[in-house]
Amino acid sequence: MTLSLDPAAQILAEAAQTDTPPVVEPEAPNGQGQVAQFGPDEPLTMDAGVVLAPFQIAYQTAGTLNADRSNAVLICHALTGDQHFAHTHPVTGKRGWWETLVGPGKPIDTDRYFVVCSNVVGSCMGSTGPASVDPETGRAYGLDFPLVTIRDMVRAQAMLLDRLGIRDLFLCIGGSMGGMQVLQWAALYPERVFAAMPIATGARHSAQNIAFHEVGRQAIMADPAWAEGRYLDMGTRPAKGLGVARMGAHITYLSEPALHRKFGRRFQGGSAPTFSFNADFQIESYLRHQGLSFVERFDANAYLYLTRAMDYFDLAADHGGVLAKAFKGTKTRFCVMSFTSDWLFPTADSRAIVHALNAASAAVAFVEVESDKGHDAFLLDEPVMFAAARGFIDAAARARGL
Amino acid sequence: MTLSLDPAAQILAEAAQTDTPPVVEPEAPNGQGQVAQFGPDEPLTMDAGVVLAPFQIAYQTAGTLNADRSNAVLICHALTGDQHFAHTHPVTGKRGWWETLVGPGKPIDTDRYFVVCSNVVGSCMGSTGPASVDPETGRAYGLDFPLVTIRDMVRAQAMLLDRLGIRDLFLCIGGSMGGMQVLQWAALYPERVFAAMPIATGARHSAQNIAFHEVGRQAIMADPAWAEGRYLDMGTRPAKGLGVARMGAHITYLSEPALHRKFGRRFQGGSAPTFSFNADFQIESYLRHQGLSFVERFDANAYLYLTRAMDYFDLAADHGGVLAKAFKGTKTRFCVMSFTSDWLFPTADSRAIVHALNAASAAVAFVEVESDKGHDAFLLDEPVMFAAARGFIDAAARARGL
Incomplete structure (x- = not known):
């Protein structure tokens, strides 16, 4: 093989x-x-x-x-x-x-x-x-x-x-x-x-898909580290903005039944909420991981360009x-x-x-x-x-x- | 009346x-x-x-x-x-x-x-x-x-x-x-x-709804102006992060058929794309307006708290x-x-x-x-x-x- x-x-x-x-x-x-x-x-x-x-x-x-x-x-x-x-x-x-x-x-x-x-x-x-x-x-x-x-x-x-x-x-x-x-x-x-x-x-x-892409782009562009697209010159990376964009997009790649089956409302390491903004739910932890790992392998501007290409299609x-x-x-x-x-x-x-x-x-x-x-x-x-x-x-x- | x-x-x-x-x-x-x-x-x-x-x-x-x-x-x-x-x-x-x-x-x-x-x-x-x-x-x-x-x-x-x-x-x-x-x-x-x-x-x-809320919260928290929640003390406001959160949430409040009927793939003031990251599509302009107007009337931390309340329910x-x-x-x-x-x-x-x-x-x-x-x-x-x-x-x- x-x-x-x-x-x-x-x-x-x-x-x-x-x-x-x-x-x-x-x-x-x-x-x-x-x-x-x-x-x-x-x-x-x-x-x-x-x-x-x-x-x-x-x-x-x-x-x-x-x-x-x-x-x-x-x-x-x-x-x-x-x-x-x-x-x-x-x-x-x-x-x-x-x-x-x-x-x-x-x-x-x-x-x-x-x-x-x-x-x-x-x-x-x-x-x-x-x-x-x-x-x-x-x-x-x-x-x-x-x-x-x-x-x-x-x-x-x-x-x-x-x-x-x-x-x-x-x-x-x-x-x-x-x-x-x-x-x-x-x-x-x-x-x-x-x-x-x-x-x-x-x-x-579709209009809805364009809308989701636009939110992702705005998340990237809202990150000061994006620096009007010049982040590579400045040695920065809009990691937070790109991570948020990926988190949002990732939801659209899955179905509600799949999310329910995989995560439901299960809590991280416990059966009760922590009454905080920590990743209490497994789905939150999963999404944060998706955002973080994506940032390591993808360029923020490329994400802007490719989402735009899909929108224009x-x-x-x-x-x-x-x-x-x-x-x-x-x-x-x-x-x-x-x-x-x-x-x-x-x-x-x-x-x-x-x-x-x-x-x-x-x-x-x-x-x-x-x-x-x-x-x-x-x-x-x-x-x-x-x-x-x-x-x-x-x-x-x-x-x-x- | x-x-x-x-x-x-x-x-x-x-x-x-x-x-x-x-x-x-x-x-x-x-x-x-x-x-x-x-x-x-x-x-x-x-x-x-x-x-x-x-x-x-x-x-x-x-x-x-x-x-x-x-x-x-x-x-x-x-x-x-x-x-x-x-x-x-x-x-x-x-x-x-x-x-x-x-x-x-x-x-x-x-x-x-x-x-x-x-x-x-x-x-x-x-x-x-x-x-x-x-x-x-x-x-x-x-x-x-x-x-x-x-x-x-x-x-x-x-x-x-x-x-x-x-x-x-x-x-x-x-x-x-x-x-x-x-x-x-x-x-x-x-x-x-x-x-x-x-x-x-x-x-x-639902897990999907928690996921959408979490993306919105992360968008707010990713904004440096959020300042770990202390923005009111500093005289700043996480307007960009809150705007992105609202844009994403707003999509979930509408249906794809409604978006298609209201906006479809219509361009702003023209029939062709500008080949830029401007708000080419009407849906983009609409969403950006939703984000901007929301920021004027709502507090970012309150948004964190109330989305969390819904998630916990x-x-x-x-x-x-x-x-x-x-x-x-x-x-x-x-x-x-x-x-x-x-x-x-x-x-x-x-x-x-x-x-x-x-x-x-x-x-x-x-x-x-x-x-x-x-x-x-x-x-x-x-x-x-x-x-x-x-x-x-x-x-x-x-x-x-x-």
């Missing part, structure tokens, strides 16, 4: 057989995996109306690219996710965040597929973002970094795939913000996506207000998945995607998974999700002759 | 006819209504195991107490509510918060009933709370103020009613935290409550874990009301109350109002709520011979 974590040799081996010679990227020195550098001659054209150059994309891979390069899977990570889907996290030391779904013999079988996951542009795990050094000033970009959109993330991923010599994807898959990228991939590069699996996501962010608006037009003529086969207790991206959001795909005469399967785990169910042990993913992916593989 | 805002003369007129001479309280100098002072010989015994003395309770009244003092209604306000249910707010200049429900000819008819509403102990609108001066130090209490419970609030209200010469209530009514007080009244002083109407509330605070836990025991042998008639889109206190919470009342053989009506306005529906124009309240109150009045 070992993952092939170094596909570079394999890529090189295949290079002779194909048109585009893939480039072997160096390992990042900080454990963030491999890094693709894009120089001044390869800028990222961004929706904000600016070009970003130079920039870099950090990524991880597993499995081996086959001879005709037809078995590539792109995993798109969520808001605070990263490229370490099947690799130990360099900061937290935790196992890969999607090892439940990806690995030898798993639904995304690394014995069969070549799996890529890149840290999105605007994030802070090795790809260029607001914490990166602005070559023009020699300081961290901070708020001088251009606003990032989901489409910008997808464009950068496409450039990475070009670099890796991957023309088209067998499968593009992701949950939450990752699912937004999957939808954007299918809309922007339909000919490059054979199968798409957007999970626990929506084609646009509205695929229908990009197509005259008609979501079906985003998928017109698509040949991609879709599997849309939601979870019954997800109130951040409720099933209605997935149904809207399915209806649009139906209107576009696309091949689409829809699975609503019965789960009380809330939005985060897509990251957890959900056998029905695994079974449905396996069925969809296996069928797609047969259709592609894999 | 004028309210009788000065019942003091009427109370005096009735005094000769009854046993207990009611005390006429002075008007507070700051527009907070009347104030009942309780001296060192009349302490409030609190659940935290301390006694509070001296203390004061600010209150407002409307209507006229009848000769046999059988027509008194106690309105219990919500978390950030106050005694100005039918009176212009001294800070905001807004009309009374429940003038939709209370007034001449309204379901709580001030031509028929004598209506009292007091600012809860621990709050900041004239009743003693953490912003009050601690007579022992001459400074604001801050976190030296004892933790307050819903039961403490009710005990203080009972002392106020004693002062006003009101032995028992015709009706005790309130929403949200006000509903918790109604349930506590019925459990603690069943012989003093003829009819009770808890609205949009629960017999205990668990009526069943006070009765061996069996909610029905809280109402054993009650003669009070109940009307329990919920709103379909209230996800803070969902209908299931009300059903749990109704089941307990049924188990206690209490007289109980249950109304689930179809509304998309979320938790705050109880404060809004909801004709079905008004009609149900009128029906219940009129029937109770007939039963009481009013």
Whole structure:
């Protein structure tokens, strides 16, 4: 049960057989995996109306690219996710965040597929973002970094795939913000996506979700240590503000039944309240821990940028207000998945995607998974999700002759 | 359509006819209504195991107490509510918060009933709370103020009613935290409550609700201007932290459909994003306004205390874990009301109350109002709520011979 974590040799081996010679990227020195550098001659054209150059994309891979390069899977990570889907996290030391779904013999079988996951542009795990050094000033970009959109993330991923010599994807898959990228991939590069699996996501962010994100941003910006975004220059970190933002967001990732089951009204180490503002309830202690641990692994400005990217996402608006037009003529086969207790991206959001795909005469399967785990169910042990993913992916593989 | 805002003369007129001479309280100098002072010989015994003395309770009244003092209604306000249910707010200049429900000819008819509403102990609108001066130090209490419970609030209200010469209530009514007080009244002083109407509330605070409150408290405490609760001494105010807390809480008071209907994804003054962290979306601007305006009228420490009181509330836990025991042998008639889109206190919470009342053989009506306005529906124009309240109150009045 070992993952092939170094596909570079394999890529090189295949290079002779194909048109585009893939480039072997160096390992990042900080454990963030491999890094693709894009120089001044390869800028990222961004929706904000600016070009970003130079920039870099950090990524991880597993499995081996086959001879005709037809078995590539792109995993798109969520808001605070990263490229370490099947690799130990360099900061937290935790196992890969999607090892439940990806690995030898798993639904995304690394014995069969070549799996890529890149840290999105605007994030802070090795790809260029607001914490990166602005070559023009020699300081961290901070708020001088251009606003990032989901489409910008997808464009950068496409450039990475070009670099890796991957023309088209067998499968593009992701949950939450990752699912937004999957939808954007299918809309922007339909000919490059054979199968798409957007999970626990929506084609646009709701007013309530924008509202929750805005509270998180205001919590960060209210922290004096944020220093108008220049905290890295000052050697400070808005840890309190970012912690509060994470605590609030974390509630939205769970369901009330899950919170009740896990914590209920149980007190910390006792059966009675202390009549103080200590973390009396277990749920309080848990949330505080979530806030503290998040601060250790994430950049506050990156959090501002990525939440904003999700807020701005509205695929229908990009197509005259008609979501079906985003998928017109698509040949991609879709599997849309939601979870019954997800109130951040409720099933209605997935149904809207399915209806649009139906209107576009696309091949689409829809699975609503019965789960009380809330939005985060897509990251957890959900056998029905695994079974449905396996069925969809296996069928797609047969259709592609894999 | 004028309210009788000065019942003091009427109370005096009735005094000769009854046993207990009611005390006429002075008007507070700051527009907070009347104030009942309780001296060192009349302490409030609190659940935290301390006694509070001296203390004061600010209150407002409307209507006229009848000769046999059988027509008194106690309105219990919500978390950030106050005694100005039918009176212009001294800070905001807004009309009374429940003038939709209370007034001449309204379901709580001030031509028929004598209506009292007091600012809860621990709050900041004239009743003693953490912003009050601690007579022992001459400074604001801050976190030296004892933790307050819903039961403490009710005990203080009972002392106020004693002062006003009101032995028992015709009706005790309130929403949200006000509903918790109604349930506590019925459990603690069943012989003093003829009819009770808890609205949009629960017999205990859920793990999710505790979680949301904890995020708000952490936002306040993260603000350096909070100064460990001593901000009044320092002449500062944790306005940013309190604003963030309010923004987050406000989302929970509304429903996603209501947010979608009112704001959707509409941009401020334009049809496109500005690619900045300005309040691009109308919902963002609205939330920021909610945060700012709240800071002007509310004390941050009081917010900590009152959220904590709600978190601690668990009526069943006070009765061996069996909610029905809280109402054993009650003669009070109940009307329990919920709103379909209230996800803070969902209908299931009300059903749990109704089941307990049924188990206690209490007289109980249950109304689930179809509304998309979320938790705050109880404060809004909801004709079905008004009609149900009128029906219940009129029937109770007939039963009481009013």
